[in-house]
Amino acid sequence: MNTTIHPFDIEKLADMRAPVDFNQRNRLMPVEKNFKAQIAHITPLTDREKLFHIRILDAAERQRFTFLPGQFVMLEVPGFGEIPVSIAGDPSIRGYIELCIRKAGTVTGVLHSAQPGARVGIRGPFGTHFPMDQMVGSDVLLIAGGLGLAPLRAPIFHVTQNRPDYRNVHILYGTADPGQLLFDFEYKQWERIYGCDLRIIVERPDDGWTGQVGLITKLFDAIDVDPDDTYAIVCGPPVMFKFICNRLSDMGVPMHRIYVSLERRMHCGMGKCCRCNIGSTYTCIGGPVFDYWTVMNLKESI
Amino acid sequence: MLFKTVSKDEFEKLVGIMLESNEVVAPTRVESDVHGDPIHEYLPVESFDEIDLNYETTAHSAKTYFLPYRENLSTYTFEAGDWGQEIGYRAMPRILLGLHACDINGLLKLDKVLARDVFPSPYYVSRRQNTFVVGIDHEPCDGGFCHAVGADTVTHGFDLFLTDLGETYLVEIKSSRGYSMLGQVKTQDVSDADTQAFKAVRHRITEQFTTDLDIQDLPNLLDMEFESEVWTKWGEKCLSCGSCAMSCPTCYCYGVEERASMDWKTGSKSKRLYACTIVDFAEVSGGRNFRPDRKTRLKYRFYHQHRGFVESYDEPKCVGCNRCGRACLVGIHPAEVIGDLQREERL
Numbered sequence A: 001m002n003t004t005i006h007p008f009d010i011e012k013l014a015d016m017r018a019p020v021d022f023n024q025r026n027r028l029m030p031v032e033k034n035f036k037a038q039i040a041h042i043t044p045l046t047d048r049e050k051l052f053h054i055r056i057l058d059a060a061e062r063q064r065f066t067f068l069p070g071q072f073v074m075l076e077v078p079g080f081g082e083i084p085v086s087i088a089g090d091p092s093i094r095g096y097i098e099l100c101i102r103k104a105g106t107v108t109g110v111l112h113s114a115q116p117g118a119r120v121g122i123r124g125p126f127g128t129h130f131p132m133d134q135m136v137g138s139d140v141l142l143i144a145g146g147l148g149l150a151p152l153r154a155p156i157f158h159v160t161q162n163r164p165d166y167r168n169v170h171i172l173y174g175t176a177d178p179g180q181l182l183f184d185f186e187y188k189q190w191e192r193i194y195g196c197d198l199r200i201i202v203e204r205p206d207d208g209w210t211g212q213v214g215l216i217t218k219l220f221d222a223i224d225v226d227p228d229d230t231y232a233i234v235c236g237p238p239v240m241f242k243f244i245c246n247r248l249s250d251m252g253v254p255m256h257r258i259y260v261s262l263e264r265r266m267h268c269g270m271g272k273c274c275r276c277n278i279g280s281t282y283t284c285i286g287g288p289v290f291d292y293w294t295v296m297n298l299k300e301s302i
Numbered sequence B: 001m002l003f004k005t006v007s008k009d010e011f012e013k014l015v016g017i018m019l020e021s022n023e024v025v026a027p028t029r030v031e032s033d034v035h036g037d038p039i040h041e042y043l044p045v046e047s048f049d050e051i052d053l054n055y056e057t058t059a060h061s062a063k064t065y066f067l068p069y070r071e072n073l074s075t076y077t078f079e080a081g082d083w084g085q086e087i088g089y090r091a092m093p094r095i096l097l098g099l100h101a102c103d104i105n106g107l108l109k110l111d112k113v114l115a116r117d118v119f120p121s122p123y124y125v126s127r128r129q130n131t132f133v134v135g136i137d138h139e140p141c142d143g144g145f146c147h148a149v150g151a152d153t154v155t156h157g158f159d160l161f162l163t164d165l166g167e168t169y170l171v172e173i174k175s176s177r178g179y180s181m182l183g184q185v186k187t188q189d190v191s192d193a194d195t196q197a198f199k200a201v202r203h204r205i206t207e208q209f210t211t212d213l214d215i216q217d218l219p220n221l222l223d224m225e226f227e228s229e230v231w232t233k234w235g236e237k238c239l240s241c242g243s244c245a246m247s248c249p250t251c252y253c254y255g256v257e258e259r260a261s262m263d264w265k266t267g268s269k270s271k272r273l274y275a276c277t278i279v280d281f282a283e284v285s286g287g288r289n290f291r292p293d294r295k296t297r298l299k300y301r302f303y304h305q306h307r308g309f310v311e312s313y314d315e316p317k318c319v320g321c322n323r324c325g326r327a328c329l330v331g332i333h334p335a336e337v338i339g340d341l342q343r344e345e346r347l
Ligand SMILES: Cc1cc2nc3c(=O)[nH]c(=O)nc-3n(C[C@H](O)[C@H](O)[C@H](O)COP(=O)(O)OP(=O)(O)OC[C@H]3O[C@@H](n4cnc5c(N)ncnc54)[C@H](O)[C@@H]3O)c2cc1C
Pocket: A072, A081, A082, A083, A084, A085, A086, A087, A099, A100, A101, A102, A103, A104, A105, A106, A107, A108, A109, A147, A150, A151, A262, A263, A264, A265, A266, A267, A288, B283, B284, B285, B286
């Protein structure tokens, strides 16, 4: 009789052979398979940030790739590394992914020296999203500090495209100096076409700056917030969003209607490497989008 | 549930049969420590004589056979500005012989994260399914507190489980492949005397647990004592070496690295087990580190073991094997740290 343990060939399973779809989170699948994509176009934004227009090459994979505002992808440059990046593009377009990336180290460095046509790998989308559905019919405050405008851009796309669904929309944006303002070519559209109340402030003005000067919280002085019917999305560095969330909370906006996006080290995006763990929550699964009440209750979250 | 008894001679024969056509990994004596006590590890063996089923514990857990220290995730070939990705998830069958209950419980906990939660890991599932697990009962190990965390007995997660009744083993059969394998040698049905003997063995083992740790209140305590001085006391000793997590049967965290060959013809993405006590575990680019000091990292490790995991899966992640305590060069023993926290609260 044969006493060899019969091999279990995982690659034969139908689940493993079906097309990879990271929106099917509970399914067994070849999780390291990335979607091959091409950098179609690169738009320089500031001296540190560029906008990468990325297109998944396979038509079927492109069709399957859908994401919700606030989600992120793992972007891989084979041979160099893989990094988490928020999707900064339009959620209604399939398989075209816009990523606004700051030059910060190895992988982002290679990307910044890449030319259009370069091929990268995309896995995702991963993570939670901003609950745009729940916000329907309410006032919406979209608040970003610095690079925080990158994760905020997908919700801005969503709100502007579905403008009648939302009441007053305020976009508040602050940076250190005017040279760091991202997506300046879109401001007029947000204001004039979509009727959003856009307010921008910088900490250190340059000679040409005619706008407001100061910290982003100053922008609150001029707007009317209806605490009973307002949702807020706040993206930016932890010190900044802590200040703003506390300010909003003081104004009476309930913490569960304020949303933030947290940053952590990430090596998988799938709740496996543990690098993004905060207490009992993986930022890549339970986040990066959290409501502020949850954030306040997570140990060492900010 | 199916039970049989098998004589020790027949069992030796069974191991011989297993060895004929399978890779067998079993507890093996590799060294002696400074006191002359044996040090064991789970290693591939070629004969029954290399196996020591009376081992107390191993320095490292058997997780390396499910989560290798370094594992290739995908391979790349580069050509003319393009690349191809190749991934293999297949694993070879293997028999893991002589695991204690705590370690099988450890596997069950890994199953929860890696096989049953979102994004199941095909690498893990493949290895787990291809591993034939034979467990064995044993006397409590030095400093172990599996009893306190409910990991001293195990009800599933293995193919066969042995209890030493002196002349024979009582074998619990948990799978069809376990049944077939055991069928290769002569077995007997379980007699009343065997059942009595089994109960006596279980009773004797349970009696021997000396650690009087009670972890009932631990999840809440960890939350309340988040700023406790206890963390400073133990944290200041920690060397951030990561040996605790490396030896732990349930620590699974990792880091990913990519490499390319010198001529840029091939590249690879691989993972390496990591430890949350290592300094850059939670560091992001720009130099920001979410857990910059030893104290917060050590606390985090305990927090994940005894609170974070409980929130997700209703049980602690720790199985009380005390491998981390033995591996730690500066004597950070989990039972002592937990005891300290509990005393702190009573003050
Ligand atoms: C959910 C999420 C969304 C993000 N969105 C954006 C974005 O839209 N635009 C942008 O410019 N940056 C974003 N980041 C930060 C970005 O991931 C890091 O800048 C990037 O990982 C740095 O990689 P590097 O190889 O260039 O840097 P290095 O310092 O060389 O990093 C080496 C490795 O460390 C890890 N690592 C370092 N920093 C981070 C970090 N901040 N977060 C996670 N892992 C890190 C990565 O594995 C990286 O490969 C986001 C991070 C997260 C967690």
